[in-house]
Amino acid sequence: MDSSTNETLPNNVENKSVRILPLVLKNVSYEKAGMRLIKDLSVTFNFGSLTVILGPNGAGKSLLLRLCHGLIKPSKGTVDWCGPKVSVPQRYQAMVFQRPVMLRRSVIANLSHSLKYRGINKAGRTQKIDNILQHTGLSRLAKVPARLLSVGEQQRLAVARAWSLDPEVLFMDEPTAALDPAATHSLENIIGAIKKSGTKIIMSTHDLGQAKRLADEVLFLYRGRLLEQADAGQFFEKPNNDLAQSFMRGELLWWNRQELKPPEQLKERRQK
Amino acid sequence: MEIGDAFAAAMALIINFESGLAEIVLLSLQVSIIAVAIACLIGLPIGAALAVFRFPGRTAIAVILNAMMGLPPVVVGLIVYLTLSRSGPLGTLGLLYTPTAMIIAQICLVTPIIAALTRQTTEDLWQEYAEHLHSIGIGPWRAVTTLLWDNRFSLITTILAGFGRASAEVGAVMIVGGNIDHVTRVMTTSIALETSKGDLALALGLGIILLALALSVNAAAFIINDAAMKRHG
Numbered sequence: 173m174d175s176s177t178n179e180t181l182p183n184n185v186e187n188k189s190v191r192i193l194p195l196v197l198k199n200v201s202y203e204k205a206g207m208r209l210i211k212d213l214s215v216t217f218n219f220g221s222l223t224v225i226l227g228p229n230g231a232g233k234s235l236l237l238r239l240c241h242g243l244i245k246p247s248k249g250t251v252d253w254c255g256p257k258v259s260v261p262q263r264y265q266a267m268v269f270q271r272p273v274m275l276r277r278s279v280i281a282n283l284s285h286s287l288k289y290r291g292i293n294k295a296g297r298t299q300k301i302d303n304i305l306q307h308t309g310l311s312r313l314a315k316v317p318a319r320l321l322s323v324g325e326q327q328r329l330a331v332a333r334a335w336s337l338d339p340e341v342l343f344m345d346e347p348t349a350a351l352d353p354a355a356t357h358s359l360e361n362i363i364g365a366i367k368k369s370g371t372k373i374i375m376s377t378h379d380l381g382q383a384k385r386l387a388d389e390v391l392f393l394y395r396g397r398l399l400e401q402a403d404a405g406q407f408f409e410k411p412n413n414d415l416a417q418s419f420m421r422g423e424l425l426w427w428n429r430q431e432l433k434p435p436e437q438l439k440e441r442r443q444k
Numbered sequence: 445m446e447i448g449d450a451f452a453a454a455m456a457l458i459i460n461f462e463s464g465l466a467e468i469v470l471l472s473l474q475v476s477i478i479a480v481a482i483a484c485l486i487g488l489p490i491g492a493a494l495a496v497f498r499f500p501g502r503t504a505i506a507v508i509l510n511a512m513m514g515l516p517p518v519v520v521g522l523i524v525y526l527t528l529s530r531s532g533p534l535g536t537l538g539l540l541y542t543p544t545a546m547i548i549a550q551i552c553l554v555t556p557i558i559a560a561l562t563r564q565t566t567e568d569l570w571q572e573y574a575e576h577l578h579s580i581g582i583g584p585w586r587a588v589t590t591l592l593w594d595n596r597f598s599l600i601t602t603i604l605a606g607f608g609r610a611s612a613e614v615g616a617v618m619i620v621g622g623n624i625d626h627v628t629r630v631m632t633t634s635i636a637l638e639t640s641k642g643d644l645a646l647a648l649g650l651g652i653i654l655l656a657l658a659l660s661v662n663a664a665a666f667i668i669n670d671a672a673m674k675r676h677g
Contacts, residue, residue, distance in 0.1 A: 243578055262581040273576035276594040276676050285590070286580040317676040337580065 191340050192255040192264045193219040193372060195240060200249035202235055202396075210235055210246070211396040217341075217374060221388035222367050224404070225376040228419065231393040233376035234270070237343045240374065241267050255340075263290070266334035267343040271350065272326040274318040279310055282318045283333050290337055300336050308332040308362055324355030331359060335366050342366060344375035348382060360385060380420065384408055392416040453645030454652060465646070469653055472630040475543055475617070476610040479550035480558075483610075484603055487555045491562025492588045492595075495570050506563060512556035517549075521619030524549040528620065541622040546630070549616035554606040561602040566591050597672035604665040608658055 195217040202210035210232045217223060217240070225233045238244045239251055242262065253261040275282050280301055287297045305311040308328050313321060318329055327347060334342055344363070348356040363386060367373055377383055383390060387404040392413060400413040411417050457465055494506055526532050528540045528548070539545045569591050577587045592599065614632035621628030623637055631650045638647035 238575075241579065243575055265579075267575075267579040269575060273573060275573070275590070289580055289582050289586060319676060 190219050190255050191257040192253040192261045193217065193340060194254050196252045196254055198250045200239060200246045200251060202239060203247040209396050213398050215391065215398055215401060219372055222373045222386055223389045223391060224383045224387035225391045225393055226383050227393035228378060232396040233393055234345050236393065237345050237376055241265055241343045264340040266337045266339040268330050268334050268347050270346045272330035274326055276319060278315050279318055279329055280314050282329060283336055286333055287336060304332050304336045307365065324351050327351060328359060331362055339371055341372045341374065344373065346376050450644035450648050454649035457645060457649040458652060465649060468629055468631055468634050468650065471543065472611060475546045475630060476550060476607060479547045479610050480554055480603060480607045483551050483554040483558050483606055487558030488562050488592055489588060491559040492566045492592050494563045495566035496584050496587050509556050509560040513560050515553060515556065517553060517613040518615035518619065520552045521549055521616035524552060524620050540620060541624060541628060543628060545620040546617040546628060549620045550610040553613060553616060554610050557609055558602055558606045561605060562599060565598045566595055569595050597669055600668050601665045604661050608661055611657060
């Protein structure tokens with residue numbers, strides 16, 4: 173990385189060598205109350221690309237992210253970090269949730285809280301916070317209580333807070349689901365900058381446009397199964413899986429394959 | 445004495461803040477404030493830890509704490525009395541009939557209230573924060589301190605509720621303090637005594653002060669909460 177880019181990036185990027193990646197999931201299943209919500213999922217996440225997990229509501233996108241991040245444990249199968257620093261994988265990850273979790277503190281205090289628990293001293297914190305506030309356009313809001321921010325600003329703060337931890341892997345669970353187009357645009361710019369700073373991003377979305385704008389790699393998830401993993405270019409041109417094809421055409425995915433047609437037609441067919 | 449005359453006499457006592465009255469009021473405040481402060485040191489971490497930690501018997505402890513919020517003061521007084529009396533386990537300390545004994549009794553009364561209310565409000569906040577705090581890798585004890593700090597405004601209400609309980613109860617301090625003049629006489633015990641003696645003016649005067657205290661404590665809780673909501677959302 174040359175020094176000119178270094179200056180525009182908020183974090184210490186020169187030591188962005190691989191520490192915990194790749195992340196390998198083997199035959200992972202997750203059950204809750206007798207329901208299998210993630211089914212026999214195997215996938216490997218590698219350094220470098222931005223991975224988008226695509227799929228309709230209830231596909232298991234959020235669960236998959238939480239399994240990867242270690243917030244929940246798989247009922248079956250294994251989730252393994254295979255890099256050199258796997259003894260403390262949590263240290264090199266961060267996550268942004270669909271609904272931003274705002275501590276009842278100012279913007280600055282929200283940032284400094286997580287930095288403090290990562291063992292960064294006061295001087296280091298101040299510097300990092302100034303830097304991150306500038307890069308996320310939150311400087312003028314620094315002293316405002318976080319819970320008084322607009323939803324868009326709150327999500328930007330949540331992303332800034334995760335970014336400030338300088339993670340190797342950043343998980344994002346539909347980060348723009350509650351945002352309007354302007355806020356989405358500004359957040360996508362920040363996501364782009366985070367990717368450029370050398371962080372592996374794994375995010376879920378059900379917004380096809382967003383997936384097209386951001387993804388290098390796509391996982392298509394449907395009813396707890398991984399139906400397709402492909403390069404973004406290839407996936408958006410022609411996905412192999414028929415359900416992914418329907419999803420790309422903007423069709424509503426019904427519960428079973430045979431029911432891909434709207435219910436009225438099904439009814440007629442049954443009557444015949 | 446007519447009630448009207450008693451009332452006028454009471455007002456005169458308050459306005460002059462005559463020394464006997466002042467002594468009683470100050471001792472009451474001293475005992476209750478120290479008791480509540482110590483109860484906070486015990487009850488706040490216990491309440492927040494109950495909200496965060498998951499262990500067998502957690503629900504049982506929460507139920508018992510909730511039940512202990514309504515402990516009858518005379519029973520607490522009796523137990524503390526037995527503990528501190530000459531033949532009791534702590535009899536050698538010679539604490540019975542001292543303000544310290546009254547503080548101990550009030551700590552027993554207030555700690556469950558503070559712990560139980562803290563657990564309730566902290567649990568709601570924990571629901572909201574849990575994933576984020578797990579995500580940044582904070583251990584449970586640091587989660588407890590984060591939650592206590594972020595919950596500080598509703599905890600003020602909790603603490604004031606504890607203070608209200610401590611300053612208003614009469615049974616416990618009567619038994620362990622003995623209502624000794626100039627030593628352990630507080631507002632509630634004096635009211636009980638003066639009423640039975642027929643000195644309605646002093647009783648009424650102290651009663652008015654006690655009411656005013658309760659009112660201002662609650663007003664303060666309301667104002668602090670309101671301001672916090674406006675400032676912090």
